[in-house]
Amino acid sequence: MKRLFDWLDSRTGVKKLTHEALYENIPGGARWRYVWGSALTFCLVVQFITGLFLWMAYSPSAQTAWESVYYIQHEMTGGWFLRGLHHFTAQMMTVLLVLHLMQVVIDGAYKAPREVNFWFGLALLGLTLAISLTGYLLPWDQKGYWATKVATNIAAITPVFGDQIQRLIIGGSDYGHHTLTRFFALHAGVLPAAIVLLVAGHVALFRKHGITPKRPLRKVDAAFWPDQVLMDAVASLAVLAAVVFLTVKFGGAELAAPADPSEPYSAARPEWYFLFLFQFLKYFPGGTEVWGAIVIPSLAMAVLAVMPFLGQWRLGHRFNLAFLGAVMAGAGLLTWQAKQQDAGDAAFGLALAQAKHDAERVVELAQAPTGIPATGAVDLLRHDPLTRGPRLFARHCSSCHQYDGHDGTGHVRTLEHEVQAGETAATIEAKYGLLAGDLERLNGSNFATVATGQKLRVTDPGSAPDLKGFGSREWLAGLLDPAQVSSSRYYGETKFKEGKMARWVKEKLAKKLPAKQSELEKVIAAVSAEAELLAQQALDVRDRSMIGQGRELARDEFGCTDCHQFRKPDPDANTVDLTGWGSREWLIGVVANPTHERFYGKKNDRMPRFQTDGVLTDSEIGLLADWLRGEWYRVPPVAR
Numbered sequence: 001m002k003r004l005f006d007w008l009d010s011r012t013g014v015k016k017l018t019h020e021a022l023y024e025n026i027p028g029g030a031r032w033r034y035v036w037g038s039a040l041t042f043c044l045v046v047q048f049i050t051g052l053f054l055w056m057a058y059s060p061s062a063q064t065a066w067e068s069v070y071y072i073q074h075e076m077t078g079g080w081f082l083r084g085l086h087h088f089t090a091q092m093m094t095v096l097l098v099l100h101l102m103q104v105v106i107d108g109a110y111k112a113p114r115e116v117n118f119w120f121g122l123a124l125l126g127l128t129l130a131i132s133l134t135g136y137l138l139p140w141d142q143k144g145y146w147a148t149k150v151a152t153n154i155a156a157i158t159p160v161f162g163d164q165i166q167r168l169i170i171g172g173s174d175y176g177h178h179t180l181t182r183f184f185a186l187h188a189g190v191l192p193a194a195i196v197l198l199v200a201g202h203v204a205l206f207r208k209h210g211i212t213p214k215r216p217l218r219k220v221d222a223a224f225w226p227d228q229v230l231m232d233a234v235a236s237l238a239v240l241a242a243v244v245f246l247t248v249k250f251g252g253a254e255l256a257a258p259a260d261p262s263e264p265y266s267a268a269r270p271e272w273y274f275l276f277l278f279q280f281l282k283y284f285p286g287g288t289e290v291w292g293a294i295v296i297p298s299l300a301m302a303v304l305a306v307m308p309f310l311g312q313w314r315l316g317h318r319f320n321l322a323f324l325g326a327v328m329a330g331a332g333l334l335t336w337q338a339k340q341q342d343a344g345d346a347a348f349g350l351a352l353a354q355a356k357h358d359a360e361r362v363v364e365l366a367q368a369p370t371g372i373p374a375t376g377a378v379d380l381l382r383h384d385p386l387t388r389g390p391r392l393f394a395r396h397c398s399s400c401h402q403y404d405g406h407d408g409t410g411h412v413r414t415l416e417h418e419v420q421a422g423e424t425a426a427t428i429e430a431k432y433g434l435l436a437g438d439l440e441r442l443n444g445s446n447f448a449t450v451a452t453g454q455k456l457r458v459t460d461p462g463s464a465p466d467l468k469g470f471g472s473r474e475w476l477a478g479l480l481d482p483a484q485v486s487s488s489r490y491y492g493e494t495k496f497k498e499g500k501m502a503r504w505v506k507e508k509l510a511k512k513l514p515a516k517q518s519e520l521e522k523v524i525a526a527v528s529a530e531a532e533l534l535a536q537q538a539l540d541v542r543d544r545s546m547i548g549q550g551r552e553l554a555r556d557e558f559g560c561t562d563c564h565q566f567r568k569p570d571p572d573a574n575t576v577d578l579t580g581w582g583s584r585e586w587l588i589g590v591v592a593n594p595t596h597e598r599f600y601g602k603k604n605d606r607m608p609r610f611q612t613d614g615v616l617t618d619s620e621i622g623l624l625a626d627w628l629r630g631e632w633y634r635v636p637p638v639a640r
Contacts, residue, residue, distance in 0.1 A: 026211055029219035030227035033107070034211065036100035038232035039239050043093045044199065046240070050086040051188065058138070060184040062177040063376045065140035066258040070366060070377065073255050084247030090132050092239055094273045097125045098328070105307065105324050108317060109211075115308035117205040120198050122304055127195050129273070134187035136271065140180060142355065145259035146268035148183075149175055150278075154293045175261065257358035258378040263391075266351035269342070276334035279341075300327060350410040361387055368633060383619075389627020392620055396610065397467075404468035405438075405459060413460035414442065421452045432458045432488065461488030464607070470628055471531030471582025473539075476524050482510040495605045500563070501575075509558070519553050523560070526550025531582030535630050554578075576600065587625040591616070 009015045026034070057076055059068040072079035101121065104110050110118035137148040156166040171178030222228075270278050277297070284292035303323060310316035342348050358381060365380040366372050373379050381387045390408035398407035406412045417428060425439045425447035440447055442457045450456065466489045469475040478484045485505040491497045513520070526547045529540045540547065551567065554560040565573035577598045580586040589596065592611035595604045610616040616624070626632060 024207070024210070024223065026223065026228055027221050029222040030231055032231055032235075033103055034228060035232050035235035036096055036103055037206075039235045040093060040096050040100060041199070042236035043089050043096060043239060044195070046089045046243075047086065047093070048192070050082055050089070051192075053082055054086060055188060060138070060181055062140060062180055062259075065138060065180055066255075067372055067377055069139040069141075069255060070363070070372075073252060074363060074367075080252035081247060084250070084252035085243055087253035088243045088246040089239075090128075090135065091271070091273070092243055093128055094132065096239070097121075097128055101125065102324060102328070105320055108311060110308050110320075111311045111317075112308065114205070114209050117202060117209065118308055119305065120202040120205065122301075124195065124198050124202065127191055127198065131187055131191040131195070132271065132273070134183040134191065137180065137183045138187060139255055140259045141256035142259055142263070142265045142358070143254065143256035143268065145175065145261075146265040147270050148179075150268060151270060151274070154281075157290045157293055159290065159294075255359065256355060257362050257381060258376065260378050260381070265355065267348065267355040269338075272335065275338045276331040279334040279338035347411070354409060358387060365633065383623070384632060385623045385626035386632040388620070388623045389632075392616070392624045393467075393627070396608075396616060397624075398462075400462055400464035400606070402462045402466045402468075404466065412442075413462075414457040415460050416455045417458045419450055419452055419454050419456060423452075428456070428458065432461055434459055434461075461493060463493035464605075465490045465494075467628055471528060471533055471587075472536060473524050473528045476528050477521075480505055480509065480520065480524065482506045482513070512558075516557070519557055522546050522550035523554045523558055524550070526554055527560075527566075527578055527581055530578065530580050530586075531629070532584075533582070533629055575603065582629075584622075584625055584629060584631070587628065588621050591621050591624065592618075 005015075054072065057068060057072050057079070059065060069083075072083055074080070076082075104118065104121065133148070133151060137144045152166060152169050155169055156162045158165055167173065169179075169182070171182045269275065277293075280296075281289055281292045284290075307320045311320050361384065362377055362380055365384060366377060390403070393401075393403060393408035394411065398413075415432075417432070419428070426436070428434075429436060429439050438459060439456065442459065443450075465479075479490050482505055484490060485502050486492055486497045491499070491502050496502060509520075525540075525543055527550070528536065529543075529547045532540075554566060560566060560578065561568075561570060561573070563573065563575045564578045566578040577586075590599045593609045594600050594607040595602070595609060600607070608615055611618065611621060
């Protein structure tokens with residue numbers, strides 16, 4: 001073995017190199033404050049190794065990027081752990097670089113003759129942030145796509161050359177395949193190569209000038225080996241332990257739903273280390289944002305760059321310390337403000353919940369037997385009633401209808417109500433068709449403390465029935481309840497409020513109740529069975545006899561067929577056909593054209609003809625109908 005080492009040394013000089021590396025003199029001996037550089041080098045090695053293995057499974061195109069990351073995260077053995085290590089180590093590098101910068105400034109290690117090495121360190125910080133930004137887009141998910149779009153839009157406000165710079169960055173006039181491939185080339189090729197070169201130069205200059213010790217020295221000089229090597233190893237292991245902990249705790253790196261330019265992503269936020277800049281820009285509205293995005297950050301970087309010259313004077317060094325402290329404190333404060341504002345923003349909370357739902361839903365669909373289609377995973381959500389239905393409802397239906405009191409996506413429209421003398425919470429809730437306690441829930445206070453004349457928020461009841469559970473026995477029972485038929489949940493804000501149906505329920509039907517309650521329940525079961533809801537399938541099979549009786553009672557006892565056609569042709573019918581009421585085919589028909597004689601005809605109250613007038617496509621109407629009926633694919637979760 002000795003002969004082998006001697007042979008290797010004679011060809012490479014490895015003994016001399018090893019001796020110089022391990023026995024470098026450390027003024028004042030080993031100290032924990034010197035571990036940052038080694039910990040950063042360790043993180044860089046982890047990034048290169050994990051990045052190489054991720055590269056082996058990654059496919060950089062707009063139609064395959066998310067799919068390949070999904071494969072890594074959910075199907076490749078240990079893939080989720082590999083992504084987690086890569087993701088959290090990148091975040092750890094940012095923390096370590098900032099700590100290293102602070103240590104260098106505090107110790108005065110940026111002063112002559114170490115100016116160039118300090119600039120190399122600043123450049124490494126910039127490259128690390130750049131490689132994090134480019135890596136953010138590579139999963140091609142909603143979170144990365146929209147956050148990167150916001151970040152790169154900042155380039156467009158650069159004076160004179162803004163548009164050209166943005167086009168150069170994104171590879172064209174809009175975000176797409178070329179944006180992704182360009183970012184991948186930067187992330188996996190250009191930026192790592194630049195980092196390696198800078199690290200090599202940084203280490204070479206460090207070796208040339210040596211360590212700048214913190215004065216006064218507490219111990220005698222010592223060699224790098226063994227004490228400092230041990231401290232560096234412990235620090236690196238601590239970093240690794242923290243990264244592994246975060247990876248296991250969060251199940252790897254987050255993967256949002258596939259990028260979809262047609263679906264805005266209100267939950268888009270930059271990573272935490274860019275959040276301070278995101279918050280800072282809020283203080284520069286309109287045309288002044290160039291100051292917050294370009295001018296002030298550039299001036300701050302310029303001050304950092306000239307620190308070695310300012311630090312030649314004692315007062316200058318103190319200024320540098322104060323400036324760096326102010327920047328760190330300001331960034332921390334802005335980050336905290338951004339978090340606080342998001343925490344108090346109900347709309348952002350709903351967007352975040354929707355984003356989480358979409359991310360979980362697309363995985364559920366991808367794990368179905370049919371898997372991911374050739375057109376890409378984004379089509380799974382585009383053709384999923386559970387995903388598209390609420391959005392279509394919110395966009396096209398919620399101006400009149402509600403879904404369980406909201407617009408289908410969780411947003412609750414509110415109105416202002418000025419409290420009158422003698423009004424109680426119950427009377428206000430009754431006026432607007434609210435449920436008990438809704439008033440206090442919306443306003444976050446006890447009604448007993450509310451003064452006359454104070455303005456409260458109340459839910460906008462809408463001008464058409466609430467469609468949560470439409471077609472079910474429960475929904476129909478409410479419609480046939482004399483106390484509810486004219487409430488905001490049903491006909492309260494429509495012209496049917498005092499129409500023939502409402503009068504029949506409140507007058508004739510009310511006289512039959514409660515004596516005929518059991519017969520009415522059979523009629524409700526019979527009409528609701530027309531919907532053929534999956535959620536009621538077992539009930540309808542069990543109550544087959546009861547449903548048959550209900551059909552007869554609807555004709556003979558309750559006279560429903562005096563106005564409605566129900567399972568038999570009736571030329572005298574003059575309102576909504578109850579045959580197939582609430583079924584998929586019926587629901588698609590009424591959404592497509594409510595003025596058709598089978599539905600409301602000339603009695604239609606403001607409901608648009610969505611298909612006839614070209615507002616919605618057949619596919620969109622089908623998605624909306626399936627969502628309202630609760631029909632979408634479900635698959636049990638697959639254990640990892």
